[in-house]
Amino acid sequence: MDSYIISFMDLKTILSDFYTTQNSLIYISLVIVLLLLAIIAIIVNRNLAPLKMLSQTMSAPESVIPQPVTISSSAEIDIVSNSYNAMVEKLNHYLKQLEIEYNERREIELNLLQMQINPHFLYNTLGSIKYLITRNDEEQACTSINSLISLLRSTLSKTGTLVLIEEELNNVQNYINIISPRYDNFITTSMYVHDDCLSYKIPNLILQPFVENAFFHAFQKTQKGKISVFITLINKNIICEIIDNGDGIEPDVLSALFDEHSTVKARSASSIGITNVMERLNMIYPKESSLRIISEAGYGTSVIITLPAQSY
Template sequence: MYFAHALYDPYRSRYYGTILVVIDESCFQNLYSDLIQDNNHFSVITEDGLIISDSNAELLNTSDSTLRDIARKNSDGVLEYAGEKWIPSSVYNQYFDFYILQLTEYNAITSRVSPSILRILELCCFAQLLITVVLICLLQKITRPIHRLSLAMQNVSDRDLLSRPEKMNFTGCSEARLLGESFNEMFSKLEYYTKKLMQEQDARHAAELNSLQHQINPHFIYNTLASIRYLSMAGQREKVITGINSLTKLLRKTLGDIRETIPLEQELDLLQDYFQIQLLRYGDGIRLYLNVQETCLSAAVPKFFLQPLVENSIFHGFSTNTPCGSISIYATISGSILKLEIMDNGAGIPPDILMHIMDVSAKNNRNSLTKIGLKNIEDRIKMIYGPQYGLNITSTPGYGTQVIIHLPLIYFEGEKCYEKSSKDSHH
């Protein structure tokens, strides 16, 4: 490559010679020869588009304005040249006024980079999956014992406290094991105190029932002795002896029986014995009618609970001078319920008295001893069977009184009781 330049003397204003510079093209090649690869292209191009050096020898000493424009822009993007995509990179040499341009094939780079990227993506996905699995395992190790503990706490019921399942073993982190051990310890203490509380409640329940039973016995004896006293004052010696014998027979049946419930058939026998004593005093003016289904006879009922109701009808429903009337007792089965009705055709109960008839406060009621039986029955029924059971009293003055009692249908079989379903109760 040749470069010629005139030598000019400005002081003399004349040319005094010519300088000729000869540069071998290999000098330019040395600028990029170490960088040449199969997928790139190097060119040294002047400002006017002359290619003074090129990795493709066929383009040497040719002009290409397109390459010059590419070198001038030196863009970082992808461009098309000669029907292919290239990534350009150029450097301008201001002393010699030329560009060194490098074009790299886009497909060659992407073909090498894409597998690497895919490989990196695969590794990233695998690492993410592995991390996810590890996190899930760690979370399950922490949350699974807590979930088991929450389920165990939700399933705790009164029945579980009485028949506790096997002790639960909690695994996992130390916090979860600590919670599990605390739960087991709490459950053990709760089980102990629950059983202790139930024992105390059973003892209190039995004591209250005994107290109620001890209330009804003196109450019954007092009224019976009052009847015998009345007969004695009337000079009816034979009836007094018969009454004492009947009372002795009745007490032998009741005081020696510690059961709180007996079959209805036995309760009716006791009632008839008691009624015979009252007939000694009042004569045949009062009649007792029993209308009981045969299937009801073996049903369990509270012991001696009909006597206070019949006694209440006799003392308050009929005139004490010339008592006359009837007392009817009905017993039927409706589903799994035993229904008893005690009806009399006596004087009835005034509404104001009916509202307070269950109040047995001795301070406010002089006749509390005669009415203690009604409250006693109500309390005993609720204590034995639950608050949903009890008695209901309706009365119309001048027509009579009706007492309705609902009890669960429980049968006696030998000395044991068992609850009967509604299907079994129909014969």
């Protein structure tokens, strides 16, 4: 009679080795996949980084001047970056040329404005000297001529647009020496300046037109009075104020001084110098300066010029 030995085993026991091997293979596969993904990410980022850098550079705000980029990557990206750098180089060269041309044009315009002022005050100063000669006041005429020579030497010898405040005050004083005798000294003048202002710069002949206007227009009725010049340093700004206690300016005339389309006759006498000063201020200190005129008929006029402080 045949006999059989039968053994019963649990299926889990039989498959346990298989499951262990399967799990190990899954873990190994996941690690391999993650490593591959990491390697792919590194490769992609390494290739995209130059493009991102180039993109960020090209996306800079319009106010920022483009700059060349240094990128070392694949041949294709090198071609793109080299083309971009060549374009930036041409653009910067063009911008430099524009800047040079702008500065040259600005210098020419400033010189033209300066030339506009010179004949205007020369006309008045020579008229004052002529008045002294007709009165046979030779000594005062010689003093005025010497002041005119000093004034012309100072203004015509300047190659720049800015002068020391001390020099500008000397110019004003020379002008006063020429004009004041014409009014038999019934119009007095004074100048007050803080010592810490003397080393700062202001545009050449920026005060003289307003002193001139005060002499010729401020005392038509009173025939006498005082002109004062104040210069102070406040909050990194130079404040120049020319004050007279003369007739003052009527509101319609005052508004006409700043209106180039005005037909008020009084405008032509004073606004030449005022317009000239305003144009020069706007060119030298764009959006950084101001010119205000405060006046009341019968009480006088105050001209206030505010400039950014610039030291030598």
